[in-house]
Amino acid sequence: MPSREFFSCDWGTSHFRVRLVNSATLEVRDERVSEEGVSSIFRASSTDDRPALFAGVLGRHLHEVIAESGTGADRCVISGMASSTIGWVDLPYAVAPLPLHPSRLERTTFLLPVDGRDISIVLVSGIRTTDDVMRGEECELLGLLELCPELVQERCLVVLPGTHSKHIVMEGRILADFQTFMTGELFAHLRKMPTLSPMLEDEGDESDFLRGVRSARDVGLTAALFKIRARRVIGGARHGASAAFLSGLLIGDELLHTPDGLAVYLAGAGHLHSLYLRAGEALGLSVRALSPEILRQAVVCAHRMMVL
Amino acid sequence: MPSREFFSCDWGTSHFRVRLVNSATLEVRDERVSEEGVSSIFRASSTDDRPALFAGVLGRHLHEVIAESGTGADRCVISGMASSTIGWVDLPYAVAPLPLHPSRLERTTFLLPVDGRDISIVLVSGIRTTDDVMRGEECELLGLLELCPELVQERCLVVLPGTHSKHIVMEGRILADFQTFMTGELFAHLRKMPTLSPMLEDEGDESDFLRGVRSARDVGLTAALFKIRARRVIGGARHGASAAFLSGLLIGDELLHTPDGLAVYLAGAGHLHSLYLRAGEALGLSVRALSPEILRQAVVCAHRMMVL
Numbered sequence: 001m002p003s004r005e006f007f008s009c010d011w012g013t014s015h016f017r018v019r020l021v022n023s024a025t026l027e028v029r030d031e032r033v034s035e036e037g038v039s040s041i042f043r044a045s046s047t048d049d050r051p052a053l054f055a056g057v058l059g060r061h062l063h064e065v066i067a068e069s070g071t072g073a074d075r076c077v078i079s080g081m082a083s084s085t086i087g088w089v090d091l092p093y094a095v096a097p098l099p100l101h102p103s104r105l106e107r108t109t110f111l112l113p114v115d116g117r118d119i120s121i122v123l124v125s126g127i128r129t130t131d132d133v134m135r136g137e138e139c140e141l142l143g144l145l146e147l148c149p150e151l152v153q154e155r156c157l158v159v160l161p162g163t164h165s166k167h168i169v170m171e172g173r174i175l176a177d178f179q180t181f182m183t184g185e186l187f188a189h190l191r192k193m194p195t196l197s198p199m200l201e202d203e204g205d206e207s208d209f210l211r212g213v214r215s216a217r218d219v220g221l222t223a224a225l226f227k228i229r230a231r232r233v234i235g236g237a238r239h240g241a242s243a244a245f246l247s248g249l250l251i252g253d254e255l256l257h258t259p260d261g262l263a264v265y266l267a268g269a270g271h272l273h274s275l276y277l278r279a280g281e282a283l284g285l286s287v288r289a290l291s292p293e294i295l296r297q298a299v300v301c302a303h304r305m306m307v308l
Numbered sequence: 309m310p311s312r313e314f315f316s317c318d319w320g321t322s323h324f325r326v327r328l329v330n331s332a333t334l335e336v337r338d339e340r341v342s343e344e345g346v347s348s349i350f351r352a353s354s355t356d357d358r359p360a361l362f363a364g365v366l367g368r369h370l371h372e373v374i375a376e377s378g379t380g381a382d383r384c385v386i387s388g389m390a391s392s393t394i395g396w397v398d399l400p401y402a403v404a405p406l407p408l409h410p411s412r413l414e415r416t417t418f419l420l421p422v423d424g425r426d427i428s429i430v431l432v433s434g435i436r437t438t439d440d441v442m443r444g445e446e447c448e449l450l451g452l453l454e455l456c457p458e459l460v461q462e463r464c465l466v467v468l469p470g471t472h473s474k475h476i477v478m479e480g481r482i483l484a485d486f487q488t489f490m491t492g493e494l495f496a497h498l499r500k501m502p503t504l505s506p507m508l509e510d511e512g513d514e515s516d517f518l519r520g521v522r523s524a525r526d527v528g529l530t531a532a533l534f535k536i537r538a539r540r541v542i543g544g545a546r547h548g549a550s551a552a553f554l555s556g557l558l559i560g561d562e563l564l565h566t567p568d569g570l571a572v573y574l575a576g577a578g579h580l581h582s583l584y585l586r587a588g589e590a591l592g593l594s595v596r597a598l599s600p601e602i603l604r605q606a607v608v609c610a611h612r613m614m615v616l
Contacts, residue, residue: 084541085541093542128538128542130542131535131538131539131542132531132534132535132538133538133541133542164534179527179531180531180534180535180538181528181530181531181534182530182531182533182534183530185501185503186530186533189497189498189501190497193493193497194497195493219487219565220489220561220565221529221530221561222489222490222491222494222529222558222561222562222565223440223487223488223489223490223565225490225494226440226472226488226489226490227439227440227488230436230439230440230441230488231439233392233393233441234401234436234438234439234441250530253528253529253530254530257527257528257530257531
C-alpha cells in the first residue's frame with residue numbers, strides 16, 4: 001500500500017524548500033527551507049558533477065526528514081528552476097495556450113535512492129509563449145484553479161507578485177497568455193543607481209508608497225524617477241523620496257498594465273500581498289484578493305495532482 | 309563702442325563649451341570644448357575654493373581664445389549647471405508657467421578680469437515646476453522660439469532628447485509645463501544590470517531598435533526587459549536582444565508619453581535626432597523635426613538676447 005504522504009519540493013533560483021505532505025488532507029507535517037537555490041548549485045558545479053550535486057542536496061534533506069518523521073513517503077514532486085538550463089535536468093517548456101492540467105505539463109521521472117529506499121522523483125517543467133517563460137508558477141496556478149473554483153468561471157487575470165511578477169490570462173482552464181514584469185529585480189537595481197541611491201536610503205512609509213503609485217499613473221516611470229532627484233533639489237533633503245516611493249512607482253507601473261474589463265485576482269503572500277492590494281486600490285482597479293493561505297496550499301495541491 | 313563679438317558658454321554636468329560669436333550674424337568664430345564639466349570641478353573643490361576654480365577654468369579658455377583671435381569681446385553669457393548647487397554660483401530657479409523672455413530668467417552678473425580686461429559675465433539660471441527642474445534647456449528653447457516662429461503659433465510640445473530628455477509644453481511664448489525623462493541615464497544603468505548585460509553586448513541595428521520601440525508600446529518597459537532574457541532562453545544566443553533594442557525600448561517608452569492632440573516638435577542633434585525621429589514614425593506620431601543646425605544656433609541666439 002503506498003504511503004499516504006509525499007514530498008513537495010519548490011526549488012527556486014535562490015531558495016530550496018521541501019515539505020512532507022499528507023496526501024489526503026494536504027497538511028504539511030514537516031518543512032525545510034535553505035539557501036541552496038539552483039543558481040548557487042549551478043555556480044559551484046560543472047556539467048559533469050551537476051546531477052550528483054543536485055541529487056546530494058535533495059537526498060540529504062529527504063534523509064533528515066525521513067529520519068525525524070519516520071515517514072514511509074516514497075514520492076517527491078519538484079517544480080521551479082530545477083528543470084531549467086541551470087538546473088538538475090534541462091527540460092523543454094510546455095507551450096501556451098495550454099489547458100492547465102497535470103497531463104499537459106512537461107516532466108521527467110526517475111528514482112533517487114535514499115536510505116535504501118527508491119524515491120520516485122517527478123521533476124515538472126515550466127510553460128512558455130513565443131517570448132516569455134515561467135517555471136514554478138504553473139504549479140501555483142494549477143493548485144489555485146483547484147482551490148478557487150471562481151477562477152474558471154470567467155476570463156480573468158491572475159497576478160502573482162514577486163521578483164519576476166507574472167500576469168496570467170486564464171480562459172476557463174486554459175492558460176491563454178502571460179507577461180512577466182521584472183518589478184522586484186528592477187527595484188533592487190534602480191535603488192543602486194548612483195544618482196538616485198543617496199535619495200532612496202530612507203525606507204519611507206505608506207504615504208510615500210501611495211505617492212509612488214500615483215506618480216506611475218500620472219507621469220510614468222521614467223519621468224517619475226527624475227522627479228526623485230528634482231524634488232530633492234527643489235525642496236531640500238526632507239522632500240526627497242524613499243525606497244517606499246520607488247516600490248510604489250514600480251508596482252504601480254506594473255498594475256497599470258492590467259487590461260481593462262478583465263477580473264483581476266491577486267495571489268500573493270506576505271508583505272507583497274498587501275502592497276499590491278493597496279496599489280490596486282489607489283489605481284481604482286477592482287482587484288480580488290485570494291487568501292495568502294490559499295497560495296501557500298496551491299503548490300502542494302498541484303504537486304499532489306502530479307503524483308496521483 | 310562695444311565689440312561686435314561675445315562669448316557664449318554652455319557649462320553642463322560633464323562638458324564645458326565656449327564659443328566666440330559674432331553678435332550680428334551669430335557666426336561662431338572660435339569654439340572650445342573640454343571635459344571640465346561642473347561635476348568634475350565640484351568633486352575637486354571645497355566650498356571655499358570653488359568660485360576660484362570655476363573662474364580659473366573659464367578665464368584660461370577665454371585667455372586662449374582672446375590670444376588666438378585678437379577679439380575685443382568683453383561679455384560672456386553662461387547657461388547650464390554652472391548656476392546649480394554644484395556650480396559656480398547657486399542661483400534660484402525661475403518658476404513655470406513663465407513667459408519665455410530674457411527678462412524673466414533668473415541670472416547674476418559680475419566681472420571676471422582676463423588679460424587686464426574686465427569680462428562681464430551673465431550667469432543664467434534654470435526653470436522649475438513644483439516637481440521638475442531644467443538648467444540649460446531654457447536657453448535652447450528661448451533661441452528656438454526666436455529661430456522657429458511656428459513654435460509660437462499653437463500649443464505644442466517641444467522634445468529635447470538627451471541624458472535627461474525634456475518634454476516642454478509651450479502655449480505661445482509661455483512655457484506652461486515640462487517633464488524630464490531619465491532616458492539616457494537609464495539606458496546606461498540598465499545596460500549594466502547583471503542579469504541583462506550579457507545579452508546586451510551586441511550593439512544591434514535599426515531593426516533591433518524598431519523592435520524595442522514597438523515592445524515599449526505593446527508590452528511596456530518592465531515586461532519587455534524580462535523578454536530580453538526570455539527570448540535568449542527560448543531561442544538561443546542569436547535570439548537575444550542588443551543595446552539597440554534597449555535604446556528603442558526606452559526612447560519608445562518616453563515618446564509614448566507625448567499627449568494626444570498636441571503638435572510635437574523634435575529638437576535634437578546628431579545620432580539621437582535620427583533615433584527619436586524613427587521611433588516617432590514607428591509609433592505613428594506626427595513629429596515635426598526641427599533642423600539639427602537650428603538647435604546648434606539656438607543657444608548662441610538666446611545668449612545674444614541676454615547681452616543685448
